[in-house]
Amino acid sequence: MSLQQELLQLGRQARQASNALRSLSRGVKDEALRRVARDLRDAKAEIKAANALDLEAGREKGLSAAMLDRLELTDDRIDAMAEGLEVVAALPDPVGDIVHQYVHANGLRIAQIRQPLGVVGIIYESRPNVTADAAALCLKSGNATLLRGGSEAIHSNIAIANIFSAGAEAAGVPAHAIQIVTTTDRAAVGEILKMDKYVDVIVPRGGKSLIARIYEESRIPVVAHLDGICHTYLHEDADPDMARQVVLNAKLQRPGVCNAMETLLVHEAVAPLQLPALAEALQKESCELRGCERSRQLIDCAPASDEDWETEYLDKILSIKIVSSFEEAVAHINDFGSHHSDAIITESYLFAERFLDEVDSATVYVNASTRFTDGFEFGLGAEIGISTDKLHCRGPMALEGLTSLKYVIRGTGQVRE
C-alpha cells in the first residue's frame, strides 16, 4: 500500500468511527478514559522501554538537554498522564447540551445542540504526553482522533496510542476511534492535510515553522495558536508594588510558555519613577532587557530593534517601550502583538474599561499577570491548545472547542408557505 492509500484508509476508518462516537454515551467514554489511565500505569515498563529508544536516537541526533528532558517519560510523568485522563473523565460531557431551544409560531420545535466536530487531526511535535492528552479530549467530546506526532517521539507515541486504543476498545469505544500514523515519512503530513473528506479540523501543536506549513498547505480548517507576544502596559497611575509583582510574574514565573510577557509598555509619566527599580529587579533575576531609545535614557540595557516588538522570546528576555499615551500603548499592542493575552496595570476605571474594549486580543486583563491564560486556570479542566484565531474558538481550546452546534428540529408535518 502506498503512503497515500494507507492514510486514506486511516481517514475512512476514522470517519466511520466518528459516526458511531457521535452518540456514544458518557458512561462508556468516561469508563474508557479511567481504564486507559489504569492501563498506562500498568504499562510503565513497556512505555519506558519505547521511550528509551527515542531518547537513544535523540542523543545520537544531538538533541539538546532541554529537548531530551521534554522527551523523557519517567514514572511520575506517566502517572501524571494517567491522572490527566481521570480529570477529563470527571469533566462534564459537552455533547448533547441544548444551547438554545424555542418554538416557532408554526409549532416547529427548533433547538441548537452541541455535537462533536467529527474527526480531529492532531499534528504535534516532541512531548509524548500530548498523545494521551489530545486523544482523551477528543474521545470525551465524541470525536475520532488521527494523531501524527514528531519523529523524535515516535516509539513513545506509538506505545501510548496503542495502549489507549486497545483500552478504549475493550471498554466499548468503537474501533479506530484513536489512530496514530506510524510512519515518520514527512510526506505524511501533506497527505493528511488533503483529506478534507475524512478530517474535519486540524489542531497543530508545535513550533512556528510547523504551524506555518500547516496553515499554508491545509485544505482542512485549522485551529491553532501561533505566537504569544504578550504585553503588560503600566498606565500613568499604575500602583508601583502591583506593577512590580505582576511584571516579574508575567515575565519570569515560566518564561518558555506562550502566555509569558514579551514586551513591557510604560507610560512616560511613570517611567522615571518606576522603570529603574523594575529593570533592576528583572536584571537581578538574569533577565536580559532590550529598550527603546527613551527607556535607555533611564536604564542600562541593549537597544531594541524593530524586530524585537514582533518577537516571541520564550526566554528571559524582555523588550521595553515608553509610550506617550494610552492610545499609543493600545495601538502598539494591536499592531505588534499576536492577539493572545495582554494586560494593563491601572487604578483608573475609565482606562481599565477602555483597555478591555480596545485591545483586540483573545484574553485581556486588568491588574493581573498574563500567565493565567490557560484552560485549567479558566476552569475548562484541560486544554488542547490556545487559539489566537478569531473564528470558532478564541483563547484556551478544550472540550467545547472540539464541538459545534447543530440545529435539531421536531415537527408534525410543517411545510413552508
Next chain:
Amino acid sequence: MSLQQELLQLGRQARQASNALRSLSRGVKDEALRRVARDLRDAKAEIKAANALDLEAGREKGLSAAMLDRLELTDDRIDAMAEGLEVVAALPDPVGDIVHQYVHANGLRIAQIRQPLGVVGIIYESRPNVTADAAALCLKSGNATLLRGGSEAIHSNIAIANIFSAGAEAAGVPAHAIQIVTTTDRAAVGEILKMDKYVDVIVPRGGKSLIARIYEESRIPVVAHLDGICHTYLHEDADPDMARQVVLNAKLQRPGVCNAMETLLVHEAVAPLQLPALAEALQKESCELRGCERSRQLIDCAPASDEDWETEYLDKILSIKIVSSFEEAVAHINDFGSHHSDAIITESYLFAERFLDEVDSATVYVNASTRFTDGFEFGLGAEIGISTDKLHCRGPMALEGLTSLKYVIRGTGQVRE
C-alpha cells in the same frame, strides 16, 4: 497606485475603522441603519440609473432573462432593501453580551464577552441587494466591511455602497467602515484573499466555482455554504398524507434554493404503497424524476446515475432511491449529502431520535420540510449565508456568526503561583 497597493490601502483603512467600530454604541449603529434606509429610498432615481447601466451591459453580454431579473432594481426592490436595514436596526446588538462569567478561587473575575470579528470581506455575485444586506449585518455586529461584488452589478453595487457609506458616516459611524472595491479586475479577488493582516474572515456568496476558488486560494479563514444537497427520507411507517405534503413542499415550493430537497429516499416497505402516487403528484407539477433501479420497477422515470446522488439540481428535478433499511438511508445521507438540511418522515420515536443523532448535517428535521432552514425562519432576523462548515458557525449565519468570544479578566494584582 497598483491594484495591490489600492487594495492594501482599503485593508488598512478597514482595520483602522474596525478598531473604532468595536466599541461603537448600539444607538449610533441603529440610527445609521435607519438613516441609510431613508437615504436609499430617497435615491431611487440615482440607484435605478446606475442599475440601468448594468442591465444594458448585461443585455449586450447576452445574460439570460433570469439573470437580468436577478440584477434588476425596481422601486419595490429598493424599498425592500431599505426595509431590510430597518429590520436589522431593530435586532438586538450581539456585541458585549456576556456569555459566561465566574470568579476564580483567587478572586479574578473571568468573563467571556461577545465581540466583533473585525474586518469582514464579502465576495459575492449578481444580486445587488447583497451590498446593503451584508453591510448592514456587518455594521450592526461592529465589523468593518470590504465588499467585492460581481462585475455584472458593478454600477448598482457602487451606487448602493456609496449611499450606505455616506449615510453611515453622517450618522457618526467611523470613516471606511463600509468600503467597496470599485475595479472589476478579476485579480482583485486574489489580492484580497492574501490580506490576512487586514481581513479576519471571508464570506463568499455565489456559484460553486467562485466558492471553490476562494477556498483554494484564501489565506484568510472562510465561512461559506457550498452545496445544499438535501434529503427527505420516508421511513417504513411514514404517514402517507404527511409524506406527500412535505415532499412536494421540500422539492417544489422554491426549487432554486439551497434548502430545497434534491434526493428522496424511500424505505422498501412503503415504496410500493407510496411511491407511485408521490411520483404522479410530482410529475403533475412538471418535476423530472430520476430513479434507482428498484424505483424504476414501481414508477416511470429516467435512471439515476451515480452522479445524481451528488448533484444539487436547483431545479424541478428529483433523484429517488429505495433503501432496504434506516441505516442505509443514514449512510447515504452522510456519504452523498452536503451536510446542509435533511429530514425523516416517521411515526417512530426511536427512529426519529436516531435520525437526529446520526445524520451529520447542520440542520436535521423530523416530520417537516427542509425549506425552513433560513435565518429568518430560525428567528435570527436576517442571514448573511448558510454555512455547511462545521467550525465557527453551522447553518444560518447572522449577527452572532459575525462575532466571537473574548476573555475579559478583572484582577486586583493576581499573579500565578
